[in-house]
Amino acid sequence: MKLNRRHVLMLSGAAAVTTLFSPAIKARAAAPFKQPDLPYAEDSLAPAISARTVGLHYGKHHAGYFKKLNTLVEKTPYADLSLEEVIIRANKDGDTAIFNNAAQAWNHNLYWQQFKGGPAAPKGEFLQAIESSFGGFEELKKKMTAEGDNVFGTGWVWLVKDGDKLSIAGMQDAGDPLADGKKALVGIDVWEHAYYLDYENRRPKHVTAVLSKLVNWEFAGEQFQE
Incomplete structure (x- = not known):
């Protein structure tokens, strides 16, 4: 069939x-799948x-x-x-x-x-969920950085929404929260191609910089509200 x-x-x-x-x-269209345009210039980050x-x-x-x-x-x-x-x-x-x-x-x-529009702090119900789940925004960033460093080899560290709760998930290789029925809000790539030219083996510095200087947390909050 x-x-x-x-x-x-x-x-x-x-x-x-x-x-x-x-x-x-979303990528609704069936194959052939098309890579979306980069939503800013290559030097914007x-x-x-x-x-x-x-x-x-x-x-x-x-x-x-x-x-x-x-x-x-x-x-x-x-x-x-x-x-x-x-x-x-x-x-x-x-x-x-x-x-x-x-x-x-x-x-x-x-x-x-998630980087489009530049850094912005979380607010409203999203911020409340962060505070309830992690003890505050700065603690969330610290915990995501630590989890990113714990991923062995290649992979991702994710902030996910699972029902009404937030959690952090470190996943190897192509690990994707969608496959587990969870909603990805923020994803940091910890494959070496994402950071090695800029940070060499200092992966935590890369994760911290991305979380603090690039992620548009309003974008993440909009997904949290959906």
């Missing part, structure tokens, strides 16, 4: 699929992230995930699904190569989008 969008929604839960994704980072790092990270690594994913899903049932549905289905079925490339494509979509 041909796997289509209706079948995936039935299997994974239409409500869960609908509520996990912010309009700013400097000095926290250099233009050279952005150029390589966005132009080579992120683009490469989309290219490989489109090759892998061509003429398969996955080609009829959205990017988010591919992640959920490939994880469920153990299609590792497809999951890795789809998850990395989506992870980076959020990664670049």
Whole structure:
């Protein structure tokens, strides 16, 4: 039987699929999947992230995930699904190569989008949730930095919404909260290509700089409210 969008929604839960994704980072269209444009100039994140790092990270690594994913899903049932549905289905079925490339494509979509507009402090109910969950905004940043340093090898550190609660998750390789039914609010890439040109082996300095100088926490708060 041909796997289509209706079948995936039935299997994974239409409500869960609908509520996990912010309009700013949804990728509804089926294959071939298209890498979103970088929402600012390559030098806009400097000095926290250099233009050279952005150029390589966005132009080579992120683009490469989309290219490989489109090759892998061509003429398969996955080609009829959205990017988010591919992640959920490939994880469920153990299609590792497809999951890795789809998850990395989506992870980076959020990664670049979360910096648009520059740093802004959390506020309102989102700030209250941060204070309740972590003891304050500065404590959240400290805990995310520590968790990012604890990720062995390559991976991501995420601030996620799980029901009405916030938590921090360190995940290896292409680890993606979507596959666990959780909503990603902020994601920091701790693969070496994200920071090594600028920070060498000083990963915690990279994570701290990104959290303090680049993340638009209003963007994260908007997703928290959805």
